[in-house]
Amino acid sequence: MLYTLFEFLDQNYDIPGTGVFQYISFRAGMALILSLFITMISGGKIIALLKRKQVGETIRDLGLQGQNDKKGTPTMGGLMMIAAIVIPTLLFAKLNNVYIILMIIATLWLGFIGFMDDYIKVFRKDKQGLHGKFKILGQVVLGILVGVTMFFHEGIVIREKTEVPLEFISTNEILELDAPPRLDSPFPLESVKSTKTTIPFFKDNEFDYAVLLSFLGEGYEKWAFLVFIPIVILIIAAVSNGANITDGLDGLATGTSAIIGVTLGVLAYVSGNVVFANYLNIMFIPNTGELVVFIAAFVGACIGFLWYNTYPAQVFMGDTGSLSLGGIIAVFAIVIRKELLIPILCGIFFVESLSVIIQVTWFKITKKRFGAGRRIFLMAPLHHHFQMKNMHEAKIVQRFFIVGIILAVFSVITLKLR
Numbered sequence: 182m183l184y185t186l187f188e189f190l191d192q193n194y195d196i197p198g199t200g201v202f203q204y205i206s207f208r209a210g211m212a213l214i215l216s217l218f219i220t221m222i223s224g225g226k227i228i229a230l231l232k233r234k235q236v237g238e239t240i241r242d243l244g245l246q247g248q249n250d251k252k253g254t255p256t257m258g259g260l261m262m263i264a265a266i267v268i269p270t271l272l273f274a275k276l277n278n279v280y281i282i283l284m285i286i287a288t289l290w291l292g293f294i295g296f297m298d299d300y301i302k303v304f305r306k307d308k309q310g311l312h313g314k315f316k317i318l319g320q321v322v323l324g325i326l327v328g329v330t331m332f333f334h335e336g337i338v339i340r341e342k343t344e345v346p347l348e349f350i351s352t353n354e355i356l357e358l359d360a361p362p363r364l365d366s367p368f369p370l371e372s373v374k375s376t377k378t379t380i381p382f383f384k385d386n387e388f389d390y391a392v393l394l395s396f397l398g399e400g401y402e403k404w405a406f407l408v409f410i411p412i413v414i415l416i417i418a419a420v421s422n423g424a425n426i427t428d429g430l431d432g433l434a435t436g437t438s439a440i441i442g443v444t445l446g447v448l449a450y451v452s453g454n455v456v457f458a459n460y461l462n463i464m465f466i467p468n469t470g471e472l473v474v475f476i477a478a479f480v481g482a483c484i485g486f487l488w489y490n491t492y493p494a495q496v497f498m499g500d501t502g503s504l505s506l507g508g509i510i511a512v513f514a515i516v517i518r519k520e521l522l523i524p525i526l527c528g529i530f531f532v533e534s535l536s537v538i539i540q541v542t543w544f545k546i547t548k549k550r551f552g553a554g555r556r557i558f559l560m561a562p563l564h565h566h567f568q569m570k571n572m573h574e575a576k577i578v579q580r581f582f583i584v585g586i587i588l589a590v591f592s593v594i595t596l597k598l599r
Contacts, residue, residue, distance in 0.1 A: 183272050184208065205470050209446075209477035212269035216478040219265040220485025224258075228489060228496045231255035236303050254494055257299045258486065259502020263292045265482035266475075266509075274474040279336045280516050284475045284509065287323060291421060291508035294319040295500035310500065320421055320508070324414030327512055331376075331413070332406045338372035339518070340455070340465040372467060376405045378518045379464060381525065381595040387464060388521075416520050417511040423530030424507025426537060426562050430574045431494035432487055433564060437529045437585045438506045439483035444526055444589040445510065446476040449517050451596070461596050469517050479509060492575040526592040529585050536563040 187202035201207050236257055266288055274281045298311035331337050376390040390412065391405035428434035451457040453470030483506070489495045498506075510527060514520045524531050540561035548554035559569035567577045 182276065184275055205473050208273040209473045212273045212474050212478040213481040215269040215272065216265040216481030217485045219268060220261055220482055221488050224261060224485065224489045224496070227258070227261050228255050231257065231496065251494070251497075254497055256303065256497040256499040257296070257501050258490070258496035259292065259295060259299075259498040259500070259505060261496075262482045262486050262498060262502050263288060263505060265485060266478045269478040269481070270475050273478075275471050278468055278471045279330070279334055280469055280472050281475060283327060283330060283516060284472065284512060286326065287508050287512040288505055290319065290323050292501055292505045295502065295504035298504075299499040299501050316422075316504070317418060320418040321414050323508065323512075324417045325410060327417065327515060328406065328410030328413035331516065332409055335374075336468070337374075337516075338467060339375050339377060340372055340467060376402075376409045377464065378521060381522055381592075382598055384462075384599040386599055413515055416515060416523065417508055419534070420511035420514075420523060420527055420530060421504050421507035423527065423534040424510070425500060425503040427530050427533045427564075428498065428503040429562060430564050430568075430578050431492040432490050433578045433581060434503055434506060435483050435487045435490050435498065436578065436582050438510065439480050439487065440582065440585045440589050441510055441526055442476050442480040442483060444592050445513050445517070445519075446473055446480065447593055448519050448522075448596075449473050449476060449513070452517050452519075462599075463596060464518055466517060472513065472517065476513065492578065522592050522595065525588055525595070528588040529581055533562040533564065536566070537561045 184202050187199045190196050191199040191202075232255055236255055267285060270281065270285060276282070294311070294316060298316065301307050302310040377387045378390070380386045380388045389405075390409045391402045393408045394401045394404050397404060424434055424438065427437060449469050449472040451461055452463060452466045453468065453472070455465050458465035486496075486498065486502075490498065507530065511520070511523070514523055514526070519526075536558055540556060540558055543557050544554035558566040560566055564574075564577055564581070568574060
């Protein structure tokens with residue numbers, strides 16, 4: 182909204198300072214500050230309101246250290262995070278950008294599903310919450326929407342790499358991320374529709390999902406959506422549920438998501454800038470630079486919420502927050518064509534989910550074979566395993582953060598490790 186207003190003022194009245202809104206870096210910084218303000222300043226009042234409404238977390242007694250102390254802690258704090266993401270995005274991003282629209286829809290849709298789950302648990306006193314099949318259905322619907330939009334929308338394109346002498350690039354082109362292409366630009370690249378994505382660690386690191394249907398013969402590319410959309414659905418469901426599983430210790434999902442968000446911001450920044458994309462020899466995706474504004478609001482919301490969610494937590498995000506965080510990360514990675522980095526970048530989510538799958542699978546196999554189920558971990562997901570080993574949850578969270586930072590750095594340097 183503000184971008185359009187200040188663009189009008191700059192073009193028609195030439196008011197000093199209004200041109201600064203042309204810069205993504207400025208708008209991203211403002212989105213970050215505003216999201217921090219919304220969560221940190223309003224957080225105390227929202228927590229007090231949740232306490233008055235008795236919106237408290239119900240805790241199952243699993244025999245974990247400090248578990249009983251969490252009973253009654255206000256939940257559904259994810260509403261605060263969603264507001265801190267959506268409001269700055271609406272104010273500072275270009276709202277005619279298809280990627281921004283997709284991210285807002287993903288945030289609100291998964292936030293709604295998570296809210297319904299929390300509402301049933303808190304107000305209807307049903308510990309099971311929203312039935313799992315409805316959660317999956319909601320994730321499938323979002324996956325279909327994202328997949329169809331990515332495949333059919335004319336504005337979602339990529340540009341093939343090219344070799345360009347850097348001496349022909351002006352400083353303004355390097356800094357002006359959202360500058361429109363000039364007629365005399367040294368990058369006369371043709372935009373093309375494609376289902377290509379980035380493969381980490383490979384020099385010619387692009388893979389086209391359409392190739393999986395090459396056995397159909399000539400014209401197989403037009404049927405690529407039959408493969409692409411199911412893959413998008415799988416990624417969104419996996420990462421969203423992974424974030425939900427990780428949300429078991431104070432600050433764990435929030436801080437991990439912030440680390441991932443910063444990394445995604447870097448990847449969107451370089452992918453949406455023709456200069457850096459050419460230098461790094463990666464896919465150039467026009468208009469994705471605008472996503473830096475959204476992810477800045479996302480990171481600000483996570484950090485601001487962490488102020489109240491760090492041990493001992495004053496508020497929990499609930500499924501309202503955790504499903505949204507995972508879904509945002511998944512959709513964001515898909516639109517910047519970096520979804521194959523998710524097992525590395527979202528390694529914490531991945532390992533947490535994998536520990537549950539391994540635990541349940543092994544228990545069922547051994548029960549069928551020996552008559553009594555056996556466990557590999559003391560408790561799943563993995564963070565509870567360490568709790569059962571009498572490790573304080575604050576230490577567990579901090580060590581997971583360290584691992585998350587290492588994975589984030591490793592994800593960034595894959596741009597050059599090829």
